[in-house]
Amino acid sequence: EPEVTQTPSHQVTQMGQEVILRCVPISNHLYFYWYRQILGQKVEFLVSFYNNEISEKSEIFDDQFSVERPDGSNFTLKIRSTKLEDSAMYFCASRGTGGREKLFFGSGTQLSVL
Amino acid sequence: AQRVTQPEKLLSVFKGAPVELKCNYSYSGSPELFWYVQYSRQRLQLLLRHISRESIKGFTADLNKGETSFHLKKPFAQEEDSAMYYCALRETSGSRLTFGEGTQLTVNP
Numbered sequence: 001e002p003e004v005t006q007t008p009s010h011q012v013t014q015m016g017q018e019v020i021l022r023c024v025p026i027s028n029h030l031y032f033y034w035y036r037q038i039l040g041q042k043v044e045f046l047v048s049f050y051n052n053e054i055s056e057k058s059e060i061f062d063d064q065f066s067v068e069r070p071d072g073s074n075f076t077l078k079i080r081s082t083k084l085e086d087s088a089m090y091f092c093a094s095r096g097t098g099g100r101e102k103l104f105f106g107s108g109t110q111l112s113v114l
Numbered sequence: 115a116q117r118v119t120q121p122e123k124l125l126s127v128f129k130g131a132p133v134e135l136k137c138n139y140s141y142s143g144s145p146e147l148f149w150y151v152q153y154s155r156q157r158l159q160l161l162l163r164h165i166s167r168e169s170i171k172g173f174t175a176d177l178n179k180g181e182t183s184f185h186l187k188k189p190f191a192q193e194e195d196s197a198m199y200y201c202a203l204r205e206t207s208g209s210r211l212t213f214g215e216g217t218q219l220t221v222n223p
Contacts, residue, residue: 004157042214042216056209056210058210105159107156107157
């Protein structure tokens with residue numbers, strides 16, 4: 001089965017630093033998502049992206065966050081100035097074009113902000 | 115706003131016993147409901163969804179609109195079923211998933 005790939009698997013950063021989390025969605029998918037899970041809490045939606053623009057975002061996704069598809073394969077999440085509360089597991093996901101297509105998740109990037 | 119509740123954070127059963135993981139939702143429309151599973155150190159995987167009405171790995175789930183529930187059931191649990199299970203809701207096709215808090219299932223030998 002095809003897989004969504006995320007790098008790095010672990011990222012440690014200092015508070016106030018910028019981080020970029022990288023994802024390679026499945027090649028023929030056109031819808032991309034970021035979710036996060038703070039330790040001990042539920043998986044939360046951050047943002048969805050289609051046709052080179054954000055299609056939906058949650059209240060968590062404030063001005064500190066941005067997403068980009070810089071080339072035909074990568075999908076990135078940037079946090080401009082990290083805060084302690086940004087520490088979480090960040091999951092990328094992608095799906096095909098049908099409205100009821102299955103969502104494929106990556107294995108996640110564990111971000112630790114010190 | 116939509117909400118998904120999984121009342122049990124931890125559930126422990128013995129191998130061969132029936133298991134039921136509870137999920138309740140609140141949403142005024144007709145949502146799509148899903149169960150995702152996360153085995154130890156692995157990614158979230160779709161287990162099943164209500165529109166498919168299928169049985170995967172012996173698991174079934176029936177959408178009960180009257181009780182706004184989508185409980186996951188398996189008649190005979192196996193040790194390899196030990197994992198974290200998340201119930202999730204989607205309002206309309208293609209929109210965001212709202213997850214429950216998750217239930218950690220442990221199947222003891």
